[in-house]
Amino acid sequence: MIDIRPFATLGHADHGWLDARHHFSFANYHDPARMGWGSIRVWNDDRIAGKSGFPPHPHRDMEIITYVRTGAITHQDSMGNKGRTAAGDVQVMSAGTGVTHAEYNLEDEQTTLFQIWIETDRPGSRPSWGAMPFPKDARDGSFQLLASGDRDDGALDINADARIMGATLRGGSTLTLEADPARHLYLVASAPVRVNGVAAGARDGIAVTGEARLTIEGDADAELVLVDAR
Structure with a gap:
């Protein structure tokens, strides 16, 4: 099943x-x-104006992933962490027993990002935060793993049975991904694509389950962000 959730209906x-x-x-x-x-x-x-952002606020028992599309976001939290995450890179926060954090766009220009929350598999765990740069050429034509619940895969760690991936699809090309039909995949592309022949527009939500493989085609260059979750 592939369910398209048009951007205009969000x-x-x-x-x-x-x-x-x-x-x-x-x-x-x-x-x-x-x-x-x-x-x-x-x-x-989210589109966040320059020199603005989210003031300190609390979370608990949730896995929070921030994928920066353009610009940069600066994080600060009650654990003493502080860091700047730039376009194409990712930060993750496991809220666990509770954490207060702020996210500011300290840049002069607008920042755009995806903020994704995944239900935790380890409620009451110790909170944590992490960020990592990811080489842009590593995701050209294939999905690059950005974060997951597998501690041994070299990506950012979250406390959930999920994978967050990014890819760049060149116009006129095709990208394939093997999938578990029992899992829930959610994909957003920056330009129109076709997923197993089903057309989706730029920034539409593409909800997938029951599929053993995804074949993604596009006529223009597109940035893809995909979450594979239970």
Whole structure:
């Protein structure tokens, strides 16, 4: 099953400094048919104005992944961590027993990012944060693993049975990915693509389950972000 969730139908909140699109129910946006996808609970497509951001606020028992699309985001938290994550790179935070954090766009230009929440498999665990640069050429024409629950795969660690991956699809080319039909995959592309022949527009949500392989085609260059979760 491949379910296309058009960008125009996503939840929307414009706070001036923050223009957010919600793939799933979040804050004041509530749709009983879009409460999540498997263990994926939140996927926000955020535009954050320069010299602005999210002031300190708390979380607990959630795996929070930030994929920066353009610009950069600077993180600071109650554990003493501080770091800047730039376009194409990823940061992860396991909220565990509780953590307070702030995310600011300290740049002069707008930052765009995906904020993804996945239900934790280890409630009550010790909170943690991590970030890592990922070479852009490593994802050209294939998916690069960015974060997962496998401690031995060399990617960022989260406390969930999930994988977060990124790829660059060149216009006129095809990318394939083997999949477990029992799992829930969610894909967002920056340009129109076809997934197993099903057309999706730029920044549409593509919810997949019951498929053993994904064949992704595009006529223009596209940045792909995919989560494979239980």
